[in-house]
Amino acid sequence: MSTSPSTLRIESLAIGDELLDGRVQDSNTKNLGDALSVLGLELQGARTVPDDRALIIAALQEAVARADVVVTSGGLGPTSDDVTAECIAAAKGEGLRFDEPAFARMSAMFAAREIPMPESNRRQAMLPSSSSSLENQMGTAPGFITPFAVQMAGGAHTMEVWSFPGVPREYEHLRDTFLLPALQARLAAGAPRLLVRRTLRCLGLAESAIGERLGPLERDNPDVRVQYRAAFPEIVVRLVLTAQGDVAAVEARADALCAAAHAAIGKSVWGVGDDPLEVRVLAALRRNQLSVATAESCTGGLIAKRLTDVAGSSDVVLGGVVSYANTVKTAALGVSAATLEKHGAVSAPVAVAMAQGARERLGAGVAIAVTGIAGPGGGSADKPVGTVWFGLSTSTSTTSVLKKFPDFGRERVREMAAATALRLLLDALDGAM
């Protein structure tokens, strides 16, 4: 807020007992903030209130006086706890109206599923008198917009309350279909401008270190905002360029800035764009017409899980072996007992033998292997917790790589190891294979 004031004052108001008693984590507010940041906007505040009429009305009145746009989330269901529409009407001093089109859509949804519609659902079509309804294609409750005219010291201030269901899927559907385009249009009307965005995805550097490297770029380009998002173990860097004029020229400048940022950050950037690491690995496998197999010790299946998280991955992912015990490294991957005895399970020769075994036995074009110490036990002075060996096997080469991750706890060591394995695979596939 201190660095880049919004042109529009926007607040979030989440409604529901379940958000305050520990049952449900409200993710709509954070995700709204994220979506707004892409437009160069920010939330000036957020609030959560229980399903209590007096508290909801008071919170609405305060927010209406402070903001240009208030986005409410929740309280649109069919039960008596759901009082958002009546509270908005009460805050404005008006009544409710029955929204015929919203009710017709609702009835059609029940008819399509061949379920009789409970009488209580009729309630969801009761909206503030002056509101306009928003078609919700993901659920029965319509969204709606209620305009307010507030008397201020400096004259009348007009603002809007946008109301969405609390279910994230429905909230995001209405947010993306109606709210964001409306905000974008309003920004464009005020001062025609282009917002162009580039995303860099990094692994291996802390946010503060990346921030230092991008400091000069940010200082020299006041029309560029640099945003950081930690998606452990990755850091996602977004450059948002606000400009006017020729689209092609602005896009070219964004590309040049992105290349400059890439050069400044260096090799910890593994990709540009929105795709996660596993999606990029799958694309690189298809480009190379290669299948993949995994051999995992300390990651215990996490790499295979990430690759198969992606729908349609079965064309290039054959599977893998989780060789947690040494006996399985021998039985399922053919790592010799002598190698295990001589070098220990966490070693370059074992990582390489695991990768070779997985590639050959599972019949894959390329295989990645991981063996390391995730902790909290099992570390030594020689091989502390965080020590991980990676093995990579192709038809023409084998590679082993050692990483010493900081001991941020078992879960994080495993996440760092899985992401690093995917990155090694991607680099190998993008190289001269």
Next chain:
Amino acid sequence: MSTSPSTLRIESLAIGDELLDGRVQDSNTKNLGDALSVLGLELQGARTVPDDRALIIAALQEAVARADVVVTSGGLGPTSDDVTAECIAAAKGEGLRFDEPAFARMSAMFAAREIPMPESNRRQAMLPSSSSSLENQMGTAPGFITPFAVQMAGGAHTMEVWSFPGVPREYEHLRDTFLLPALQARLAAGAPRLLVRRTLRCLGLAESAIGERLGPLERDNPDVRVQYRAAFPEIVVRLVLTAQGDVAAVEARADALCAAAHAAIGKSVWGVGDDPLEVRVLAALRRNQLSVATAESCTGGLIAKRLTDVAGSSDVVLGGVVSYANTVKTAALGVSAATLEKHGAVSAPVAVAMAQGARERLGAGVAIAVTGIAGPGGGSADKPVGTVWFGLSTSTSTTSVLKKFPDFGRERVREMAAATALRLLLDALDGAM
């Protein structure tokens, strides 16, 4: 809020730009709500404001007038953005004081790490004049409590603002060490009472269905609160009994209520207590002196990952095979091509053959196998998305089980399949093996 008003009015105030622009999800508010619910308390509201002095002071003044306790989170760091202490002092109309003990602890922490302390850290020892500091053993910023006396229509109202760092680990440390015991003491002083809690963990029933089954128990026992938490695909049910008198008698009554709830919900309860499913499976394996291996198709490594999420699992988890491709089911697990051809990969004979293959080839005491259709593609009228076969193999028996999960999307089908596999394993180990 509508059903059980708190005896203390508590609000949360989270401070920080990063909570409003999409960078960071605030988890402190939800976790505070959860911790309070164990004491039978609830948050009456929560708010998030940016690092902006005017907005923080206004939000503080509003909350102070409404609540008995306000818990702030964030804004205690050493940089110029961190203004929580000065805003609390301003809201109260007082200045800051230098807290010598807090500064001494901070200096000692830097000395222990052999790092010179930046001059800016001195700022973290500047607290509101009337506040008391709280020792933070997890970081440099002390927490603090500032008392307020507010003039109300009905006389003076005294309340407290508790301030914690935003880092969840430090926030939870101070919350659990100082705030919760203070609240508990205040409740006890008002009306001496015991709070006894029992937790039931369920898989396979929706929250609303469990709620219906526990309705009579809740109606007949007004001193019992039933809380539900969705930890997909599980539902965690908590019974909180508020009572007075003899501890042993209250504990016995809680046990009886827990047994009654268990009987009412039925076999979808897989456990009582706080341990997650994988921890219970590992304990059951150790009790039976058996090792386990996995054979996963549609879950792609998720079962092995969950088992190895637990530190120390290597004594009973040997590993497993992710046989995503049919060729791997044959090569690594010995499933015959004829069986695959005749029954299809998603079938009882293949599930059983996968489990047997994993158990025999990996040398495990028991093996669990999963083969199914996670979607979005691959479904048919006969075997729609959500169709999953499970195979279980021990030295004396093989079992196959079919589940047809609703198609809630690929990720959720995989999560339901992994949880069901762990539950089948647990039931088998708890049975007569």
